[in-house]
Amino acid sequence: MTVGTHMPYDEALARFEPVLGLETHVELGTASKMFCGCKTTFGAPPNTQVCPTCLAFPGSLPTANAVAIESTIRIGLALNCSIAEWCRFARKNYFYPDMPKNYQISQYDEPLCFDGYLDVEVDGRTVRVEIERVHLEEDTGKSTHVGGATGRIQGADYSIVDYNRAGIPLVEIVTKPIEGTESLAPEVAKAYATELREIMRTLGVSDVRMEEGSMRCDVNVSLMPRGSSEWGTRTETKNVNSLRSIERSVRSEIERQAAILADGGRIIQETRHFHEDTGVTTPGRSKEEAQDYRYFPEPDLVPIAPDPAWVATLKDALPELPSVRRKRLQAEWGVSDLDMQAMHNADAFDLVEATVAAGAPAADARKWWMGELARRANESAVALATLPITPAQIARVTELVASGALNDKLAREVLEGVLAGEGSPDEVVERRGLKIVNDEGELSAIVDQVIAGNADAAEKVRSGKIAAAGALVGGVMKASRGKADAARARELILEKLGVSE
Numbered sequence: 274m275t276v277g278t279h280m281p282y283d284e285a286l287a288r289f290e291p292v293l294g295l296e297t298h299v300e301l302g303t304a305s306k307m308f309c310g311c312k313t314t315f316g317a318p319p320n321t322q323v324c325p326t327c328l329a330f331p332g333s334l335p336t337a338n339a340v341a342i343e344s345t346i347r348i349g350l351a352l353n354c355s356i357a358e359w360c361r362f363a364r365k366n367y368f369y370p371d372m373p374k375n376y377q378i379s380q381y382d383e384p385l386c387f388d389g390y391l392d393v394e395v396d397g398r399t400v401r402v403e404i405e406r407v408h409l410e411e412d413t414g415k416s417t418h419v420g421g422a423t424g425r426i427q428g429a430d431y432s433i434v435d436y437n438r439a440g441i442p443l444v445e446i447v448t449k450p451i452e453g454t455e456s457l458a459p460e461v462a463k464a465y466a467t468e469l470r471e472i473m474r475t476l477g478v479s480d481v482r483m484e485e486g487s488m489r490c491d492v493n494v495s496l497m498p499r500g501s502s503e504w505g506t507r508t509e510t511k512n513v514n515s516l517r518s519i520e521r522s523v524r525s526e527i528e529r530q531a532a533i534l535a536d537g538g539r540i541i542q543e544t545r546h547f548h549e550d551t552g553v554t555t556p557g558r559s560k561e562e563a564q565d566y567r568y569f570p571e572p573d574l575v576p577i578a579p580d581p582a583w584v585a586t587l588k589d590a591l592p593e594l595p596s597v598r599r600k601r602l603q604a605e606w607g608v609s610d611l612d613m614q615a616m617h618n619a620d621a622f623d624l625v626e627a628t629v630a631a632g633a634p635a636a637d638a639r640k641w642w643m644g645e646l647a648r649r650a651n652e653s654a655v656a657l658a659t660l661p662i663t664p665a666q667i668a669r670v671t672e673l674v675a676s677g678a679l680n681d682k683l684a685r686e687v688l689e690g691v692l693a694g695e696g697s698p699d700e701v702v703e704r705r706g707l708k709i710v711n712d713e714g715e716l717s718a719i720v721d722q723v724i725a726g727n728a729d730a731a732e733k734v735r736s737g738k739i740a741a742a743g744a745l746v747g748g749v750m751k752a753s754r755g756k757a758d759a760a761r762a763r764e765l766i767l768e769k770l771g772v773s774e
């Protein structure tokens with residue numbers, strides 16, 4: 274492994290300008306496959322979701338999945354693409370054991386969607402990533418190489434193939450070369466993939482689980498020497514499967530390529546693999562000789578000609594997109610960019626929004642989710658949304674605080690009780706006896722008791738040392754186990770001792 278041949282990042286950036294390109298594959302969440310009626314459930318026993326068509330038996334014929342076409346058009350529209358009025362599938366010919374037909378039905382020079390863009394926010398700056406194309410194709414099966422140290426085919430004793438995934442609709446989203454991102458290149462790549470994932474979720478077209486491979490990114494990186502306008506040779510890091518790895522792989526590739534170029538070497542055009550453990554990429558297959566896939570129009574399928582009126586209907590029916598939603602919520606909640614970023618990172622938008630919808634003021638909803646609850650989620654290393662407490666319950670707690678029935682300290686105890694499964698906020702208040710003492714008679718009795726038990730302090734207050742009242746208030750809070758209204762207790766103490774401020 275070639276660790277130690279990397280140029281420090283800042284130096285690499287001083288000498289070279291990075292150019293990025295991202296190809297993202299998204300498995301659509303359709304109930305059936307792209308060209309047959311087989312189910313697409315993830316994790317089913319191997320080779321149980323197959324049929325003559327997706328196993329490419331002679332004489333079987335594909336039929337295109339209408340929902341997949343509709344989903345792809347919706348993705349294109351969300352990415353500001355033009356939608357083809359007429360396009361065809363194409364055969365991409367190559368041999369691979371997990372691809373039973375020995376060609377993949379894809380799209381070549383006639384993608385369904387083209388010429389779009391996606392704006393991403395990085396470091397307070399908007400970067401426009403231009404989209405070259407969004408096309409539809411079918412996924413391959415999955416090979417598992419058994420034996421050997423790496424899980425790769427090299428050194429394996431034997432390989433087995435599962436065709437359940439073969440034929441699942443796959444959308445490929447290809448960017449144009451992304452220039453001018455400079456030292457932010459790794460963050461831009463990550464922000465783009467993050468935004469893309471949120472758009473897919475919002476559209477409801479895929480579960481976009483990177484760890485299960487339903488969204489995967491190929492990351493292209495090349496370097497241009499400063500002062501040059503000619504792109505360098507690029508490498509393609511394949512199937513990067515987490516947002517953090519996308520960022521790290523770009524950074525590592527910039528550092529690696531810079532070291533080679535500075536040394537007078539040349540970059541080999543190849544695919545590479547990113548290793549989470551070492552944080553570097555290693556070579557895969559060389560792409561020095563262009564593969565000839567001998568594309569030709571798929572003769573077994575009719576062309577796709579989406580009616581422009583239908584496309585317009587789909588466009589009108591698009592849900593509110595994540596970036597629009599974030600801007601709206603920020604305005605509604607009146608929070609800073611930094612707070613928005615923190616909520617974004619904590620995946621808290623839905624929770625805060627639902628809590629506000631349940632009647633809580635935005636500031637309170639945000640305070641509880643981003644304060645106490647975020648802390649507890651962090652402690653137990655779980656996602657905020659999986660805490661056993663609902664937005665409606667948080668709204669009820671804020672209501673109890675606003676009405677004076679709870680103070681913040683007691684409210685935290687109520688949350689603790691709800692999280693521990695002791696019931697609703699009202700039930701926890703009841704069971705733990707957490708209500709603030711705002712019964713005047715009860716409070717008055719506690720004050721009398723505290724004055725009687727602290728004769729020295731009481732005498733000081735009587736003689737004009739009002740500061741000594743603090744100790745008495747402390748006594749009342751202690752005697753009431755934190756449930757007294759401290760301001761009212763202080764008033765009563767002064768009143769009873771015959772002094773005024």
Ligand SMILES: [Zn+2]
Pocket residue numbers: 306309310311322323324325326327328440
């Ligand atoms: Zn099938």
